[in-house]
Amino acid sequence: MLSPKTKRDVARVIPFGVLWFIFSLIYCMLEKGILGDLDHYPSTGNQYKFAANIFAIPVAGLMMGLITGILEIGYFSKWFIKKSFTRKIVFKSFLYLIIVIIFLAFTLLMNALNMPSEHSFKNLVSPVWAFFTDYAAVGLVLYIASIILVTQFYAEFSQSLGPGTLSNFFLGKYHHPVEEERIFMFLDMKSSTTIAENLGHVRYFEMLKEYFFDLSGAVIDYAGTIYQYAGDEMIISWKLKDGLKNNNCIECFFAMKRILESQTEKYNGKFGILPAFKAGLHFGMVTAGEIGSLKKEIIFTGDVLNTSARIQGLCNHFNADLLVSEELAKILQLPAAYEMRSVGENLLKGRLKTMEIFSISAADILSNSRQS
Known part of the structure; x- marks a missing residue:
C-alpha cells in the first residue's frame, strides 16, 4: 500500500505528464501541417514519418513530463521554496x-x-549540429519553453491553492454545493500574543512561516489537507474515512509535536523559543462549494467547524493539548499508546445541549510527566 505522501506526490506528478503529452500531440499536428508531404526534415535531412511521429513524440513528451514532474516534486520545489x-x-x-x-x-x-x-563521429554529430544551428530549432525551443512555463505556472498555482484545489476548480467538483462528512482539527499556537510581543511583528512572522512549514509535513504524511490559515491558527481537514484510517487525525497531531521537538535547536537558536500548540477535533456533515466572484474559493460550512473551534478554545481551561468531541471519541479506535479520558460535560457556545469532551495524550509523554 502506498503511503498518503506517496499517493499525493504521484497525483502531483501525473498532470506534468498529461500537459507534456497534450502539447507534444499538438506539436505533431502543427509539424504535419508545415511539412505536408515531405518525407524528410529540411534542416537535418533526417527521415520524416508522420505515422511514427504521432506515436513516438507524444510518448517522449509524456516521459519528459513525468521526469520534469518527478524533478519538480522531489527536488526543485524544495530547493527553491x-x-x-x-x-x-x-x-x-x-x-x-x-x-x-x-x-x-x-x-x-x-x-x-x-x-x-x-556511424562515424561526423555522421552522428552533423544532424545534431545542423538542427541546433537551423532557424527551425529556435521555434521548437520556444515552443518547449512555453510548455515549461505553463507547467511551472500550474505547479506554483497548485501549490498556492493547496493539493487538489486547482483540479477541483477545473473539474467543477464543487461548482454546485456538495455534502461531505469530514473531520476538522483547529490547531492554535500557545501564548502567541506574548511571543509576538517579545519577538516583534517581523521576527514573529518569520517564525510563523517556519512553524507552518514544519507542521505541514505531518499533514501530508497523515492524509490531511490544510483548509485555512487564520493568524497563528491552522485548520486541517480529512474526509471521515481518511481521518479514521490508521487514526490519521490523531497521529497527525502527535507527529507534529515530534517534528517541533526535533527542531528545538533551530527555534531556540533563531527565535529563543520553541512554539507549542493545542488542538480541538470534531466531525460531522458539512456543505462544500465554490463561493465568490472577484476571488473564488472552495469553502466548508456547517456546525462542525464552530464546534471544533469551541473545543479547541477549552484546551487552556482543562490544561490539555488535545481535546476531541464525544462523537469523535466514540468512533476512534486508539491503540494502547494513547490514553483517552473524559474532562466532563460542557455547554459550548451556540449549542443547546451539553457535549462530553475527551482529552487524548500519548502514554509515553504522560508517564514521563508523572515521573518528573
Whole structure:
C-alpha cells in the first residue's frame, strides 16, 4: 500500500505528464501541417514519418513530463521554496530547458544511429549540429519553453491553492454545493500574543512561516489537507474515512509535536523559543462549494467547524493539548499508546445541549510527566 505522501506526490506528478503529452500531440499536428508531404526534415535531412511521429513524440513528451514532474516534486520545489514566485519560475524554467535540450540532442543522436549510413563521429554529430544551428530549432525551443512555463505556472498555482484545489476548480467538483462528512482539527499556537510581543511583528512572522512549514509535513504524511490559515491558527481537514484510517487525525497531531521537538535547536537558536500548540477535533456533515466572484474559493460550512473551534478554545481551561468531541471519541479506535479520558460535560457556545469532551495524550509523554 502506498503511503498518503506517496499517493499525493504521484497525483502531483501525473498532470506534468498529461500537459507534456497534450502539447507534444499538438506539436505533431502543427509539424504535419508545415511539412505536408515531405518525407524528410529540411534542416537535418533526417527521415520524416508522420505515422511514427504521432506515436513516438507524444510518448517522449509524456516521459519528459513525468521526469520534469518527478524533478519538480522531489527536488526543485524544495530547493527553491524560499525564492519569490518570479525567481522560482525563471530559475526552474531555465534548468528544465537545459535538461530538455540535452534530451533533444540525445534523441537526435539515437535517430542518427538508426540511419543506414556509416556511424562515424561526423555522421552522428552533423544532424545534431545542423538542427541546433537551423532557424527551425529556435521555434521548437520556444515552443518547449512555453510548455515549461505553463507547467511551472500550474505547479506554483497548485501549490498556492493547496493539493487538489486547482483540479477541483477545473473539474467543477464543487461548482454546485456538495455534502461531505469530514473531520476538522483547529490547531492554535500557545501564548502567541506574548511571543509576538517579545519577538516583534517581523521576527514573529518569520517564525510563523517556519512553524507552518514544519507542521505541514505531518499533514501530508497523515492524509490531511490544510483548509485555512487564520493568524497563528491552522485548520486541517480529512474526509471521515481518511481521518479514521490508521487514526490519521490523531497521529497527525502527535507527529507534529515530534517534528517541533526535533527542531528545538533551530527555534531556540533563531527565535529563543520553541512554539507549542493545542488542538480541538470534531466531525460531522458539512456543505462544500465554490463561493465568490472577484476571488473564488472552495469553502466548508456547517456546525462542525464552530464546534471544533469551541473545543479547541477549552484546551487552556482543562490544561490539555488535545481535546476531541464525544462523537469523535466514540468512533476512534486508539491503540494502547494513547490514553483517552473524559474532562466532563460542557455547554459550548451556540449549542443547546451539553457535549462530553475527551482529552487524548500519548502514554509515553504522560508517564514521563508523572515521573518528573
